[in-house]
Amino acid sequence: MKQFLTFVKKEFAHVLRDRKTLLILFGLPVVQILIFGFALTNEVKKSKIIIVDQAKDLASQKIITKIGTSQYFDIENTAMNRQQIEKQFKEGEIKLAVIFPEHFNHDLLHQNKATIQVIADSTDPNTANTLTNYLSSVIADYQTELNRKSQTPYRIIPEMRMLYNPELKGAPNFVPGVMALVLMLVCVMMTAISIVKEKETGTMEILLVSPFRPILVILAKAFPYLILSLGNVCTILLLSVFVLGLPISGSIFLLFAESTLFIITCLSLGLLISVNTESQQVAMLISLMGMLLPTVMFSGFMFPIENMPVALQWLSNLIPAKWFYIIVKSIMIKGVGFTAIWQETLILVGITLILLTVSIKNFKIRLA
Amino acid sequence: MRTIKFLLQKEFRQIFRNSAIVAMILVVPVMQLLILPLAANYEVKDINITVVDNDHSSYSAKLISKITSSGYFKMTGVKTSFKEAFKLIETDEADLVLEIPYGFEQRLIKEDEQKVFVAVNAINGTKANLGGAYLGTIISNFNSDVRMRIDVPGKFNSKPVIDVAPTNWYNPLMNYRVYMVPGILAVLLTLIGGYLTSLNIVKEKEVGTIEQINVTPIKKYQFVLGKLIPFLVLSLVVFTLGLLVAWLVYGIFPEGSILLMYGFVLVYLLAVLGLGLLISTYCETQQQAMFIAFFFLMIFIMMGGLFTPIESMPDWAKAITKFNPVSYMIDVMRMIVLKGSSFGDIKYHFAKILLFAVVFNTWAIFNYKKTT
Amino acid sequence: MKETVIKTEKLTKRFGDFIATNEITLEVYKGEIFGFLGANGAGKTTAMRMLCGLSIPSSGDAAIAGYDVYKQTEQIKKNIGYMSQKFSLYEDLTVLENIKFFGGIYGLTDKKIKSKSEELLNELGMESEAKKLVGSLPLGWKQKLSFSVAILHEPKIVFLDEPTGGVDPVTRRQFWDLIYNAAERGITIFVTTHYMDEAEYCNRISIMVDGRIKALNSPANLKKQFSVNSMDEVFFELARGAKRGE
Numbered sequence: 001m002k003q004f005l006t007f008v009k010k011e012f013a014h015v016l017r018d019r020k021t022l023l024i025l026f027g028l029p030v031v032q033i034l035i036f037g038f039a040l041t042n043e044v045k046k047s048k049i050i051i052v053d054q055a056k057d058l059a060s061q062k063i064i065t066k067i068g069t070s071q072y073f074d075i076e077n078t079a080m081n082r083q084q085i086e087k088q089f090k091e092g093e094i095k096l097a098v099i100f101p102e103h104f105n106h107d108l109l110h111q112n113k114a115t116i117q118v119i120a121d122s123t124d125p126n127t128a129n130t131l132t133n134y135l136s137s138v139i140a141d142y143q144t145e146l147n148r149k150s151q152t153p154y155r156i157i158p159e160m161r162m163l164y165n166p167e168l169k170g171a172p173n174f175v176p177g178v179m180a181l182v183l184m185l186v187c188v189m190m191t192a193i194s195i196v197k198e199k200e201t202g203t204m205e206i207l208l209v210s211p212f213r214p215i216l217v218i219l220a221k222a223f224p225y226l227i228l229s230l231g232n233v234c235t236i237l238l239l240s241v242f243v244l245g246l247p248i249s250g251s252i253f254l255l256f257a258e259s260t261l262f263i264i265t266c267l268s269l270g271l272l273i274s275v276n277t278e279s280q281q282v283a284m285l286i287s288l289m290g291m292l293l294p295t296v297m298f299s300g301f302m303f304p305i306e307n308m309p310v311a312l313q314w315l316s317n318l319i320p321a322k323w324f325y326i327i328v329k330s331i332m333i334k335g336v337g338f339t340a341i342w343q344e345t346l347i348l349v350g351i352t353l354i355l356l357t358v359s360i361k362n363f364k365i366r367l368a
Numbered sequence: 369m370r371t372i373k374f375l376l377q378k379e380f381r382q383i384f385r386n387s388a389i390v391a392m393i394l395v396v397p398v399m400q401l402l403i404l405p406l407a408a409n410y411e412v413k414d415i416n417i418t419v420v421d422n423d424h425s426s427y428s429a430k431l432i433s434k435i436t437s438s439g440y441f442k443m444t445g446v447k448t449s450f451k452e453a454f455k456l457i458e459t460d461e462a463d464l465v466l467e468i469p470y471g472f473e474q475r476l477i478k479e480d481e482q483k484v485f486v487a488v489n490a491i492n493g494t495k496a497n498l499g500g501a502y503l504g505t506i507i508s509n510f511n512s513d514v515r516m517r518i519d520v521p522g523k524f525n526s527k528p529v530i531d532v533a534p535t536n537w538y539n540p541l542m543n544y545r546v547y548m549v550p551g552i553l554a555v556l557l558t559l560i561g562g563y564l565t566s567l568n569i570v571k572e573k574e575v576g577t578i579e580q581i582n583v584t585p586i587k588k589y590q591f592v593l594g595k596l597i598p599f600l601v602l603s604l605v606v607f608t609l610g611l612l613v614a615w616l617v618y619g620i621f622p623e624g625s626i627l628l629m630y631g632f633v634l635v636y637l638l639a640v641l642g643l644g645l646l647i648s649t650y651c652e653t654q655q656q657a658m659f660i661a662f663f664f665l666m667i668f669i670m671m672g673g674l675f676t677p678i679e680s681m682p683d684w685a686k687a688i689t690k691f692n693p694v695s696y697m698i699d700v701m702r703m704i705v706l707k708g709s710s711f712g713d714i715k716y717h718f719a720k721i722l723l724f725a726v727v728f729n730t731w732a733i734f735n736y737k738k739t740t
Numbered sequence: 741m742k743e744t745v746i747k748t749e750k751l752t753k754r755f756g757d758f759i760a761t762n763e764i765t766l767e768v769y770k771g772e773i774f775g776f777l778g779a780n781g782a783g784k785t786t787a788m789r790m791l792c793g794l795s796i797p798s799s800g801d802a803a804i805a806g807y808d809v810y811k812q813t814e815q816i817k818k819n820i821g822y823m824s825q826k827f828s829l830y831e832d833l834t835v836l837e838n839i840k841f842f843g844g845i846y847g848l849t850d851k852k853i854k855s856k857s858e859e860l861l862n863e864l865g866m867e868s869e870a871k872k873l874v875g876s877l878p879l880g881w882k883q884k885l886s887f888s889v890a891i892l893h894e895p896k897i898v899f900l901d902e903p904t905g906g907v908d909p910v911t912r913r914q915f916w917d918l919i920y921n922a923a924e925r926g927i928t929i930f931v932t933t934h935y936m937d938e939a940e941y942c943n944r945i946s947i948m949v950d951g952r953i954k955a956l957n958s959p960a961n962l963k964k965q966f967s968v969n970s971m972d973e974v975f976f977e978l979a980r981g982a983k984r985g986e
Contacts, residue, residue, distance in 0.1 A: 018653070018655070018656065020651065020656045020659070021655060021656050021659050024659045024660060024663045027663070031663075031667060032666075035667065035670055035685075036670075038682060038685065039681050039682060039685035039688075040670065040671070040675065040681070041676055041680050041681075045680060089537060090703070090707050090708070090713050091709075091713050095679075108530065113531065114530055114531070115530075115531045115532075115533050116530060116531070116532050116533070117533050118532055118533065118534045118535065119534075119536075120534060120536050120537070121538060121707075122537060122538060122540065123538050123539050123546075123547055123702055123706045123707065124547050124677060125536075125539060125543070125544050127677060128536060128539075132532070133501075135532065136532045139530050139532055142530070154477070154481075154511070154514055154515050155480065155481045155482075155511065156476065156482055156483075156507055156508075156510070156511045156514070157482070157483050157484070158483070158484050158485075158486050158503065158507050159483050159485050159486065160486045160488060160504075161485070161486065161487050161488065162488050162490035162496055162500075163457065163487055163488060163489055163490055164490055164491050165490040165491050165493065165496070166490065169493065170493055172491045173491055173492045173493065189658075193655050193658075194655075197655065280654050280655065281386075281388070281389065281567055281571070281654065282389075282392075284654070285388070285389070285392045285396075285563075288559075288563070288658075289392060289396045289400070293400055293404065294403075297403075297404055297408065298407060302408075302675055304492070306413075307414070308406060308407050309406055312403065312406055312407055326460065329491060330458075330460075333491050334458055334491075336458050340458055340459055370844060370847070371844065371845055371847075374840070374841055374844030374845055377837075377840070377841065377844075378830065378833065378837070381832075381833055381837060382830065382832050382833065385832050386832070575826075576824065576826040577830060579824050580822065580824065580829075583792050583793070583794060583817055583820070584817055584842075584845050584846065585814060585818040585845070587814075738793075738813075739793055739794055739795065739796055739813050740794070740795055740796070
């Protein structure tokens with residue numbers, strides 16, 4: 001036991017001495033939370049649009065005023081012909097063009113029907129869709145105002161209740177995601193690199209020749225990162241509660257327990273990578289290119305997994321972060337207990353055991 | 369000049385001899401380009417809904433079938449109590465629960481108004497919003513159907529209807545991939561370029577060969593150029609590969625001038641590689657360099673407009689974006705590929721990136737000291 | 741008249757409060773083999789780095805091949821060769837590729853590089869190794885190769901920092917043969933070492949203790965001065981009271 005502690009102390013010394021890396025390790029989650037919390041959102045607001053008013057009559061003017069007061073639209077200017085519209089779109093600022101035909105009001109009154117043409121820059125389909133929808137609802141509002149006198153019979157009114165996140169904030173969705181991401185990054189990369197570095201510089205041999213079992217060496221290497229990562233979990237939770245105003249609904253103890261499990265999963269992954277690579281560069285490239293992007297993509301917090309092709313959905317099941325993300329969401333946001341997440345926990349345990357077994361097996365093969 | 373030629377020979381030989389690096393550079397981006405756009409999809413569909421039908425009437429049955437046939441929802445079951453249905457939300461088997469009250473059909477006809485209750489798992493705000501909106505539309509359509517059937521037309525005044533006719537430019541099929549691929553390509557370029565250069569100089573420092581360089585008459589700018597050019601070439605290769613994948617696999621062919629694209633990419637790479645080199649001059653170990661490079665690259669990429677639109681950001685974030693080279697690249701890629709923008713349209717982007725390139729590289733050269 | 745190639749005057753390097761190299765004054769002549777001795781930590785490497793233009797002195801003067809060590813470091817680098825403790829050849833390049841690279845860096849024409857590489861490989865008996873990666877060579881060969889590459893461009897002075905660490909006596913002897921050859925061709929050799937037997941191979945040596953030069957003379961004279969029979973004993977006499985090092 002004492003020997004183990006000696007090792008651990010040495011590893012801590014390595015880690016703590018590297019100020020630059022340490023700074024990044026702690027700064028990373030903070031920056032991510034801040035960016036996600038305050039800068040990134042899919043909400044569409046205040047988009048620049050142009051209006052082509054070929055009618056210039058009462059109805060079109062009223063509608064234009066209504067559009068102008070909407071929080072979603074910023075009427076940039078008006079254009080007169082298709083060429084001008086094209087030019088503005090190409091320059092990149094304008095997302096939508098609204099065109100009122102010449103006899104707008106006339107058509108409305110005499111034919112009971114008029115059409116407004118909307119051209120959307122569908123480079124980003126979601127934005128285009130959302131903006132078109134918003135515009136349609138502005139128009140629909142105007143229609144309702146016109147028809148205020150008649151009351152429709154047989155109304156079905158849906159009463160919507162938004163659960164867990166009534167204000168539809170982004171935080172509940174991404175904070176668990178950030179946790180998964182940061183833990184994964186730190187644990188996998190740092191462990192992999194730390195072990196490979198010893199291999200590269202040759203000091204690994206010295207350690208292996210010592211009377212300590214190799215498994216202790218590895219454990220000692222992983223230990224500081226376990227502690228660091230738990231520290232990161234605390235930071236993220238504190239930020240989330242006090243800066244983002246997102247409270248923890250469930251058991252904090254359970255949250256930490258599951259986090260520890262996930263950290264061990266990531267450390268095992270790092271171990272697996274380190275056993276199979278010889279140089280730091282390769283270890284880094286694998287951790288980053290091979291792991292960061294897939295984790296971001298397949299864990300489910302940036303893009304919904306349900307939308308992906310089935311093959312990719314199956315693939316996402318292999319990503320530990322996906323399961324952890326579900327677990328954290330459940331505990332933190334929904335406030336459920338272990339009974340609701342025991343399956344996911346079991347899966348994580350399973351993945352960890354597989355990773356550890358393969359790593360140790362490979363490790364022994366190398367030594368032989 | 370000759371010196372640079374020798375430096376380049378050495379660098380290229382070293383790179384190609386390292387098969388792992390070559391594999392990473394060529395294989396990984398292609399793989400990412402193949403997989404990521406498939407995953408990156410914000411469309412909301414296949415929302416899981418559970419219905420609690422307390423009425424068991426023909427109306428409730430019709431409503432349920434309308435929901436299932438809409439294409440937006442996947443029915444995960446019809447439960448008999450809200451409590452049971454709510455459990456499904458807790459275990460993530462359902463995203464929404466619709467509760468139709470007892471006496472729904474009868475009371476709607478008699479009392480002219482009926483409420484239905486919807487509980488939405490709002491953890492994912494976008495999903496909740498859209499899910500709620502879709503359901504709302506379906507219910508409203510169902511409502512009109514009901515009205516049509518009950519009512520004799522003419523009982524109430526027909527009202528003027530304003531139709532909105534949407535047209536979509538540049539991405540008429542509303543294909544999310546078309547939107548993502550140019551952006552992902554830009555991000556991949558950034559990662560590979562920035563990373564590899566940041567690790568490179570540090571490796572020579574760590575191993576000690578840099579001392580051998582410092583003691584020769586090699587000038588600082590020659591050394592930096594010697595490091596810059598090989599990765600510039602490699603990155604352009606990656607870019608070309610990426611374009612090929614985009615074309616062959618996704619059918620995306622740039623609307624605008626390919627030459628213009630390459631021109632911009634060249635300047636952008638100079639900026640990104642310069643950043644990598646700059647980081648490299650500040651670090652002692654590869655580990656440090658990697659982390660710092662990763663830190664900056666991650667921030668740039670997250671705030672670059674790939675995952676979430678820059679227009680949605682608060683003003684202070686938008687201001688930061690002005691200093692983010694990645695956002696310019698993503699923007700220009702989209703503009704040239706999808707809209708066919710010309711040089712005049714992107715001249716400001718061009719100028720700013722050029723500035724970045726000059727600043728980063730000069731700073732790197734200045735920072736790299738042969739004599740301490 | 742002997743030509744001076746290295747001249748220092750109270751050359752000093754401080755790192756904060758610590759004075760690594762303390763006012764060293766020496767002169768080295770063309771074609772000399774000058775041994776720069778001292779225990780570990782005595783300040784040899786720091787001194788040498790200043791002479792190579794790798795480090796700016798804190799105070800004092802020095803001129804290498806006539807160029808000032810403060811203002812003309814780039815000129816110095818054109819005229820010197822250097823072999824560091826780590827042997828710094830590129831392990832992932834072949835022998836021939838390393839020779840070509842360094843030859844080109846020092847401005848040799850392609851023709852010259854070709855003829856010199858043939859000469860070098862011949863001299864070292866490494867023709868069959870020309871296309872092998874340096875990383876795959878045994879230590880002794882790497883070392884001899886490093887030296888030869890360091891003098892490829894016929895510099896005025898070549899600086900060798902502990903070049904024979906970890907190598908067997910036979911190989912060390914062979915290495916010194918190379919050094920002799922170079923000296924005969926007029927290249928001045930400035931070598932640091934803590935192998936005292938190698939001190940015997942030098943024309944003159946200096947011994948650094950705690951940052952200062954405590955002795956500067958030919959090995960024969962020093963042995964006479966201290967009335968001992970070997971350089972080991974000379975060193976022992978001088979370095980006994982040293983406060984730095986092991």
